[in-house]
Amino acid sequence: MHATATPQTAALPQHAEELSFLRSYVFSTDHKVIGKQYLSLGLFMALVGGFTAYLIRWQLAWPETAVPGWDYVEPDFYNVLVTMHGTIMVFFVAMPILLGAFGNFLIPLMVGAPDMAFPRLNMMSFWTIFLASAVLLASFFVPGGAAAAGWTGYAPLSADPLYTGVDWGLTLWILALALEFASFLMGGVNFLTTAINMRAPGMTLLRLPLLVWMQLTAAVLFMLSVGPLIAGAILLLLDRTVGTGFFLPARGGDPLLWQHLFWFFGHPEVYVILLPGLGILLEIFPVFTRKPIFGYRAILYSTLIAGGLSFIVWAHHMFVSGINARLATPFSVTTILISVPFAVIVFAMVATLRGGVARFPTAMLFAIGALATFIVGGVTGIFLGSATVDIFLHDTYFVVAHFHYTLFPSALLGAFAGLYYWYPKMFGRMLNETLGKIHFWVTILSFNAVFLPLFLAGAGGHMRRIYNPLQYDFLKGMQPLHEFVTIAAIVLLLGQLPLVVNFFWSLFAGAKAPENPWQANTLEWTTSSPPPHGNFPTPPRVYRDPYEYSRPGNPRDWMPQTAPLAAVAADPAPS
């Protein structure tokens, strides 16, 4: 593991000529611009996804009343809303922001490369997901409306327009997902090639920042798991368009086949979203406690183990689906086993916080908030991983609360932490800390106010995807809970306004960001803010680990990865 990467960076692109506006900002091959494009797309789609959440929540709290700013929500449109909310948030918000934006922007900078290995492919991956988003949004406007079979698209509901009345909408939904997958396959190839082949001299694999490892693991998980789902999507498309019957029993097919293909992808996909979020936290904790990461290798190996296990747990989504009942217990065991590597990662994060010198800028607050809420998502997974308990909790709000507690901390709290932390590097300006802290406190409090009560609703047996809960006597008592949750959800959505204001105000009027505002070690902080085309004026050479904070004998409490060994020659270094 100590082999030094070949000095690819020697061939820095020298851009003498000025690029046109179109080439610089629209059809750019610069990974930093592409990262920002992904960020813009993800944040825009988050607005759409957030608005669907608002309509869903209003309907649940005050069923069949006109939604302020909208209209009545009809039952079939409600199903469209829950379908599109899930699809948008997972595939068009979480992935573009965590992988597309942070992965793209950070991987070349953190490994010391001038750009991605395949810059044009990188550009193509963005424009492919741009097209995918356009197709998805267009599906709202076709006759019959958008897909309404749930974000999981269970067949036969999704396989024949007869069952939902949705015709083109669902076909476009499949097409949008296919394009999205193609986009992230291109991205994944780039991430892997760049991080393996384009590391700066001295950047050994075990000197890579953990965020890079998390992005790499996510890319591998995605590439290995998406194949079956692409196959499934093609079969579903054939069922809908040319009358095959892969998932239709009347034509000899099997609905459960779709579920196997979907969840074989679906569970690794959870970690595709989760790991990059954890990677962001792992970069932020050392900087704001001035301590090395506790257990770099323990975290790395745990991540790889969790990633491997994620391929053999998919049937935990199918305990009551009609699969052979004897399959449940083995899948229950593998599922619950995943808590062990994640326990190691979480304990290592907690241990990192011990004995530090903690400071709390907004980035750190969001990182702590993400860790504290992610633990709720982690422990509630144990209930659902137990097949026995899942008999009762499956398809209830307990599940909804659980996965929001895992994905929100990563995809939004983690992303916000990353945004407050790397915004100076991305845009050359500091974000406003006061607005940031308002944003943090409103977000963290209202998020918990939305989703903690939903665990109770789930324990009460409340089914998810129910248009009007008042239809059931046993759910009527939960109406005050629904109203409370909806009010909290509106606060959560409005609570994002400080970020929007901060983002645009700071872009023009924020304080100029220095090269290394947080006194951090990783390579992206050794170049200007924002970095120039080609990233590093001279190719960096790496001499040390990424988390050398407060090393005894060193006059400063930080030490960039580029600091040569001579700087600490007198240091009695523990090896």
Place this chain on the structure above:
Amino acid sequence: MLRWFPENISTFGGEIDSVFRFIYYIVGFWFLLTEGAIFYFLLRYRSGPRRAASYIRGERWAELAWILVPAAIVLVLDLGIDAAGARAWARIKEELPADAIQLRVTAKQFNWEITYPGPDGRFDTGDDRTLENELHVPAGRDVVVALTSKDVIHSFFLPNVRLKQDVVPGRTIRAWFNATKPGRYELACAELCGFGHYNMRGFLTVHAPADYENWVREMWPTVAAGADSEG
């Protein structure tokens, strides 16, 4: 959280609830411990004058023990949770009781059709009766439902019985329960099945034994005279 559970009226519901409770106390402990550690460390080690952070890399076994030993305890508890769950699961889902009342439940957008074999105890005979959304069973008897669907996937959910089983077109899936407390309860669809999903509601009526015989006599007035109430 436990107070929110709907009233349990089945023989195995208590087992599901107790596995939930077992997990609840275990993860509750770890949750409080971890969150407590996070907030304690952050307050205890917040930045102040003349303090330096300690340089601990967590690469030596002696240091790693601080996280690996708790993780090993987590592993042991995981296996305990698996064992507790596996026993209950096997009893509830892997085996069907012998000598049970047999019913057919056919799901369709957006109704439950419940077919009773009638006094002869056999299906596809002249005395079969089918009721929409009305499931009647005697208290304290094992009941096996044969679940099929005419169109899409539905999910047969009796919250008070703690029973949920997806209903898949093209298959007949059997599930069983034994309801112990007479009363009228709700039957819900728990899997998104189309625009009327939210309204796909039925009722489970659990009869006390004598009451059940009256119901049978009302349902099969001509044949009930000499026949047993065997459903």
